[in-house]
Amino acid sequence: MKKSFILILFMLNISIYAQDVIFTVNKEEIPSKIEEINIETISYKKFDNLDGPLYHIKKTDVQKIVFENGNIETFSKKSEHADVSLEETKVFIVETINKYGYSDNGYLKNAYKATFENDYLRLVLYNKNKTKELSNTLYDLQNMYALRTPDRRSNDLAYLNIYLPFLKNDKKDKWEKIKLVMSVEGHDNAKSLENALRHGSKLLKEKNKKPGQKF
Secondary structure, eight states: OHHHHHHHHHHHHHHHHSSEEEEETTSOEEEEEEEEEOSSEEEEEETTOTTSOOEEEEGGGEEEEEOTTSOEEEOOSSOTTTTOOHHHHHHHHHHHHHHHEEOSOGGGTOBEEEEEETTEEEEEEEOTTSOSEEEEEEEOGGGOOEEOOOEEOSTTEEEEEEEEEEEEETTTTEEEEEEEEEEEESHHHHHHHHHHHHHHHHHHHHHTOOTTOOO
16 A cells, blocks of 8 residues: 555656646746747647647747756846847857757767858758768758757757758759758757857848838
């Protein structure tokens, strides 16, 4: 009987903590499973109905998220990077990717060479010895539509899942959406790059707004 009671308590503790919790600015707590953190919204499913519909909440309505692994991400109405210019952000993105960014298999050490062509991000992927070009792709950072919190792994390796358009056909100016998986050396570097990509995308949207356009 005692063992059964302990087992029930153990399972109850798992149920309590194996969930993400959204804390809103109105002091509401939403037990959930976070699906995506987008540029302006957070997509989630209610923890008591994981097979149910997908919900969306504005990031400006969220104070913080406590993830099931104990990580905490806070949000504020005014960005702490508000005073960082677009050009400074571009430089930071390029320097961080060139120093710490690799292909989706970070253990292979196939490194990226990043540059900006006007407002587009060019990523050239090389082999480990940087003697062979493996890919060369142009990305539209302005229209990045989702970016997940870095997936932290062992050996201080992290993965960024970046959802944005890439130039599939240069002659026809044809763009298609893609999920770019980039491994980043250093958990802190991955988080900084995530912040810079979000900020850069926001600044590009503001820069290219049409006269009179509010959103």
